[in-house]
Amino acid sequence: MPALGFIGRLKSKNTERAAEKTRRAWFGHIASLFRGGRLDDETWEELEELLIAADVGVGPTQDLLERLKRRVRDEGVSDPGGAMDILKTELVSILDVQSDGAPEAGAAPLVILMVGVNGAGKTTSIAKLAQLYVDDGKQVLLGAADTFRAAAIEQLRAWGDRVGVDVIAHQQGADPGAVAFDTLQAARSRGADVVIIDTAGRLHSKANLMQEMKKIQRVISQKGGASPRVILAMDATTGQNGLLQARAFSQAMACDGVFLSKLDGTAKGGVVVAIAAELKLPVHYIGAGEGLEDIAPFDPREFVDALFEPADTA
Numbered sequence: 001m002p003a004l005g006f007i008g009r010l011k012s013k014n015t016e017r018a019a020e021k022t023r024r025a026w027f028g029h030i031a032s033l034f035r036g037g038r039l040d041d042e043t044w045e046e047l048e049e050l051l052i053a054a055d056v057g058v059g060p061t062q063d064l065l066e067r068l069k070r071r072v073r074d075e076g077v078s079d080p081g082g083a084m085d086i087l088k089t090e091l092v093s094i095l096d097v098q099s100d101g102a103p104e105a106g107a108a109p110l111v112i113l114m115v116g117v118n119g120a121g122k123t124t125s126i127a128k129l130a131q132l133y134v135d136d137g138k139q140v141l142l143g144a145a146d147t148f149r150a151a152a153i154e155q156l157r158a159w160g161d162r163v164g165v166d167v168i169a170h171q172q173g174a175d176p177g178a179v180a181f182d183t184l185q186a187a188r189s190r191g192a193d194v195v196i197i198d199t200a201g202r203l204h205s206k207a208n209l210m211q212e213m214k215k216i217q218r219v220i221s222q223k224g225g226a227s228p229r230v231i232l233a234m235d236a237t238t239g240q241n242g243l244l245q246a247r248a249f250s251q252a253m254a255c256d257g258v259f260l261s262k263l264d265g266t267a268k269g270g271v272v273v274a275i276a277a278e279l280k281l282p283v284h285y286i287g288a289g290e291g292l293e294d295i296a297p298f299d300p301r302e303f304v305d306a307l308f309e310p311a312d313t314a
């Protein structure tokens with residue numbers, strides 16, 4: 001992560017905003033559950049219901065509860081506050097998925113390939129990422145490899161204009177691999193630091209489209225000599241269903257991390273836990289609105305703290 005002060009500030013502000021609905025709806029209740037002064041079977045049952053209702057998912061909820069109860073017993077914790085602290089550390093450790101594909105690593109230019117199902121927030125998230133890198137003093141180039149949807153190239157160009165970065169594009173219907181390759185070439189000749197490639201939305205079940213996706217990846221690595229970081233965009237409002245799609249997607253094509261968009265649009269922010277627990281992919285960024293500034297690099301500890309903040313300090 002770029003260690004800049006402004007990113008730190010942006011992070012906490014946007015993380016709090018992204019977590020706000022979820023905190024009000026579910027995790028705020030969990031926090032009050034543990035402030036209730038007792039710790040018994042009913043507490044665990046209520047906790048289970050709240051976690052499942054927040055879209056943490058049945059499997060991860062069971063695992064979490066088991067670990068929590070075991071630690072509470074083994075560590076001789078009898079007060080609800082102590083149990084809540086353990087729950088928080090367990091959540092952080094689930095969310096803290098390690099991957100060597102962190103998007104900040106690697107040699108210049110850094111190539112990011114944004115993939116995901118239709119409407120997952122790919123193009124908007126690319127613009128937010130580009131702005132983040134520009135603010136960090138990096139030279140960014142975007143590649144319009146969604147040559148499928150009629151307005152996709154124009155949409156990316158419009159974002160490019162707003163961020164102040166160039167967009168490399170071919171005609172609609174052109175080979176997306178060729179667009180990606182040209183973007184990489186242009187980045188090399190201009191000495192750009194970051195290349196972000198937009199792709200068309202597709203379902204994991206469409207074999208030919210998944211092949212095309214892999215071809216773009218292959219062109220970048222074999223012909224272009226760069227190893228792209230593949231970021232899977234996922235719409236948080238699609239919950240467990242979106243998670244199933246994301247899982248199938250990441251099985252069809254190796255992904256390095258997730259950009260979780262539209263967290264502002266759902267109260268079921270527990271899906272973040274489900275992504276980490278079930279996809280074993282780190283969430284790199286969260287999106288919390290339609291604007292360029294509505295992005296936060298994801299920090300597990302900060303996110304969990306924001307979720308459990310007492311409601312009266314909102």
Ligand SMILES: Nc1nc2c(ncn2[C@@H]2O[C@H](COP(=O)(O)OP(=O)(O)OP(=O)(O)O)[C@@H](O)[C@H]2O)c(=O)[nH]1
Nearest residue numbers: 118119120121122123124201261262287288289290
């Ligand atoms: N509220 C909210 N809306 C978002 C966020 N990210 C994207 N959107 C909206 O979601 C819609 C789809 O976003 P796009 O970026 O076009 O999604 P896409 O994955 O590129 O879509 P396709 O290219 O058609 O597959 C747009 O209306 C965006 O404004 C977010 O974090 N919060």
Ligand SMILES: [Mg+2]
Nearest residue numbers: 122123146152
């Ligand atoms: Mg798009």
